[in-house]
Amino acid sequence: MAKRVSASNVTAYYGGFKAIENINLTVEPKTVTALIGPSGCGKSTFLRSINRMHEVLPGARVEGSLTIDDQDIYDRDVDVTAVRRTIGMVFQRPNPFPTMSIFENVVAGLKLNGVRKKSILEDAAEKALRAANLWGEVKDRLGKPGAGLSGGQQQRLCIARTIAVEPQVVLMDEPCSALDPISTLAIEDLMFQLKDKFTIIIVTHNMQQAARVSDRTAFFSIEKTGDPGRLIEYDNTQKIFSNPSVKKTEDYITGRFG
Amino acid sequence: MGETPHRSADAGTGGTRVTQSHEWPAGASARVAEAPVSTRSPGGTGLGGGGALPRSRKFGAERAFRGLTLAAGTAVLVIIAAIAIFLVAKAVPALRANTENFWSYEGWSPNETEPKFGIGALAFGTVLSSALALLIAVPVALGIALYLSHYAPRRLGTALGFLVDLLAAVPSVVFGLWGRDVFSSPVRDFSVWLNQHFGWIPLFGGDGPFGASVMLGALVLAIMVLPIITSLSREVFLQTPTANEEAALALGATRWEMLRTAVLPYGRPGIIAAMMLGLGRALGETIALALTLGITFGISFNLIQNGGNTIAANIANAFGEANETGRGALIASGLVLFTITLIVNITARAIIYRRREFTESAA
Numbered sequence: 001m002a003k004r005v006s007a008s009n010v011t012a013y014y015g016g017f018k019a020i021e022n023i024n025l026t027v028e029p030k031t032v033t034a035l036i037g038p039s040g041c042g043k044s045t046f047l048r049s050i051n052r053m054h055e056v057l058p059g060a061r062v063e064g065s066l067t068i069d070d071q072d073i074y075d076r077d078v079d080v081t082a083v084r085r086t087i088g089m090v091f092q093r094p095n096p097f098p099t100m101s102i103f104e105n106v107v108a109g110l111k112l113n114g115v116r117k118k119s120i121l122e123d124a125a126e127k128a129l130r131a132a133n134l135w136g137e138v139k140d141r142l143g144k145p146g147a148g149l150s151g152g153q154q155q156r157l158c159i160a161r162t163i164a165v166e167p168q169v170v171l172m173d174e175p176c177s178a179l180d181p182i183s184t185l186a187i188e189d190l191m192f193q194l195k196d197k198f199t200i201i202i203v204t205h206n207m208q209q210a211a212r213v214s215d216r217t218a219f220f221s222i223e224k225t226g227d228p229g230r231l232i233e234y235d236n237t238q239k240i241f242s243n244p245s246v247k248k249t250e251d252y253i254t255g256r257f258g
Numbered sequence: 259m260g261e262t263p264h265r266s267a268d269a270g271t272g273g274t275r276v277t278q279s280h281e282w283p284a285g286a287s288a289r290v291a292e293a294p295v296s297t298r299s300p301g302g303t304g305l306g307g308g309g310a311l312p313r314s315r316k317f318g319a320e321r322a323f324r325g326l327t328l329a330a331g332t333a334v335l336v337i338i339a340a341i342a343i344f345l346v347a348k349a350v351p352a353l354r355a356n357t358e359n360f361w362s363y364e365g366w367s368p369n370e371t372e373p374k375f376g377i378g379a380l381a382f383g384t385v386l387s388s389a390l391a392l393l394i395a396v397p398v399a400l401g402i403a404l405y406l407s408h409y410a411p412r413r414l415g416t417a418l419g420f421l422v423d424l425l426a427a428v429p430s431v432v433f434g435l436w437g438r439d440v441f442s443s444p445v446r447d448f449s450v451w452l453n454q455h456f457g458w459i460p461l462f463g464g465d466g467p468f469g470a471s472v473m474l475g476a477l478v479l480a481i482m483v484l485p486i487i488t489s490l491s492r493e494v495f496l497q498t499p500t501a502n503e504e505a506a507l508a509l510g511a512t513r514w515e516m517l518r519t520a521v522l523p524y525g526r527p528g529i530i531a532a533m534m535l536g537l538g539r540a541l542g543e544t545i546a547l548a549l550t551l552g553i554t555f556g557i558s559f560n561l562i563q564n565g566g567n568t569i570a571a572n573i574a575n576a577f578g579e580a581n582e583t584g585r586g587a588l589i590a591s592g593l594v595l596f597t598i599t600l601i602v603n604i605t606a607r608a609i610i611y612r613r614r615e616f617t618e619s620a621a
């Protein structure tokens with residue numbers, strides 16, 4: 001249920017603009033990896049190239065190779081929808097489908113996969129909502145609009161929607177940045193539970209959060225505006241936050257730049 | 259750290275092609291709810307000057323504006339009421355003079371000494387040709403709108419969208435003349451073919467002549483309402499939040515599945531509104547149908563034989579030689595048309611209202 005993600009020489013462009021260059025890193029199964037770094041250094045771009053969401057923007061493309069358990073996801077023969085089903089994504093701001101109920105939101109991905117049987121959908125919805133620590137709060141109002149929940153609940157709903165299709169890898173792009181501290185804690189707790197089953201990669205601008213939830217941390221940075229983002233240091237989270245080997249990392253985590 | 263959420267939001271939002279102003283409605287409303295109560299800017303306290311609070315002004319712009327809007331609103335209501343009273347007053351004597359049943363009589367001779375006229379066939383023809391037109395136009399319009407909003411390259415989409423808008427501005431008499439003089443002959447050929455092969459279906463039965471039929475009228479109507487429905491639906495589809503489109507794609511949806519999961523449901527109220535506008539135009543369309551329909555006064559489901567008539571086309575055709583009673587009868591038919599349009603609108607509103615819980619949080 002969890003797979004290893006490997007990037008080698010990943011370079012991504014927006015039209016003519018090179019946003020990240022030569023990223024090499026390997027994420028082990030059933031771990032949480034945090035991507036940190038100053039704004040605009042390409043964390044989101046890298047994250048979105050892992051599930052091939054980068055290429056939905058006109059003119060955007062990726063070079064290099066990205067594999068999950070040795071399968072190249074950018075291979076010509078690979079079905080991009082299968083890649084995205086295998087590598088789920090949670091976005092920065094909660095984005096439940098506004099026209100759908102809580103239940104419909106959770107099973108939206110399953111329905112896209114052709115699951116129609118009500119009992120299967122109901123079981124899957126309960127399982128995903130329980131896994132997202134949301135079941136207790138919504139079990140009596142599954143038919144109500146998903147957009148009627150609070151921001152934190154909506155984000156957990158989106159997590160439930162993502163894990164309902166049982167992906168191998170879950171990508172999260174600053175999943176807590178639009179949430180209050182209590183909801184943030186709820187989602188951080190959730191990440192601990194989820195890493196039993198999934199490989200998790202999370203972008204965060206909150207360094208305490210990176211230190212709290214992740215096993216490994218990757219620090220990205222740019223030289224100056226207009227330059228492509230690069231991976232500066234990638235190591236155990238503890239090491240990065242206590243004794244980084246690169247001066248730039250130290251400057252960033254101690255707040256001296258960025 | 260210096261990374262504001264807004265800054266890094268750029269990468270997340272830059273999705274397929276959607277206006278910036280409508281991104282993330284759900285998240286946005288939730289955020290507003292959870293944001294700490296903002297205090298007013300410190301400069302605001304300066305006005306009070308530490309003394310007593312100023313008294314509210316009795317005659318400010320606020321009051322004047324309120325009075326103006328109230329007057330305008332009242333004037334509109336009064337004018338509408340006056341028109342309604344005038345029309346009813348004209349219609350009632352004609353309806354009294356009618357020697358046949360107004361609802362069921364199939365014919366229109368109100369100018370004779372014993373006036374005979376009935377609305378049934380006309381109302382039927384109106385609804386039939388409009389419904390048929392909508393049935394033809396809506397799938398085509400939605401297809402074009404989806405293509406323009408989500409498949410065509412952005413520049414091409416904008417250019418073609420502009421072209422479609424231009425088409426909406428073509429006067430209906432042009433469509434009518436084109437339908438009568440140009441389009442009728444292929445429709446006649448097609449009708450003959452239908453009659454030969456599918457004549458056993460009552461819709462396509464009969465033994466001619468063909469051409470100036472409900473089919474021709476409905477096709478011309480369909481072409482006329484196509485631009486409105488296309489243009490509005492395209493607008494609505496473009497407003498789908500990028501975040502929702504990306505959510506669907508990230509779940510492994512193909513582009514068509516993404517459209518079905520995120521775009522079409524989001525646009526549903528807009529599509530219904532667009533359809534209703536189209537239907538409104540079709541129901542009230544006068545000259546194009548007066549030119550293309552065969553003008554008969556019978557209730558028939560036959561689509562291809564010469565015939566068909568609508569309330570509005572009948573008004574256009576009969577008004578010229580109508581006497582006092584004739585005009586009253588036509589006004590009465592106009593009131594019936596108005597009622598039909600009203601029912602259509604109320605139904606549409608009811609449909610939109612039923613799902614309000616789901617659409618309001620999206621708006």
Ligand SMILES: Nc1ncnc2c1ncn2[C@@H]1O[C@H](COP(=O)(O)OP(=O)(O)O)[C@@H](O)[C@H]1O
Nearest residue numbers: 014019039040041042043044045266268269272
């Ligand atoms: N849709 C886009 N089009 C063009 N450039 C973009 C787009 N999204 C991001 N960028 C640029 O790519 C670089 C990396 O952005 P991003 O990956 O969002 O950084 P981060 O998530 O680390 O803040 C930035 O310079 C940003 O301006």
Ligand SMILES: [Mg+2]
Nearest residue numbers: 043044266269
């Ligand atoms: Mg980002």
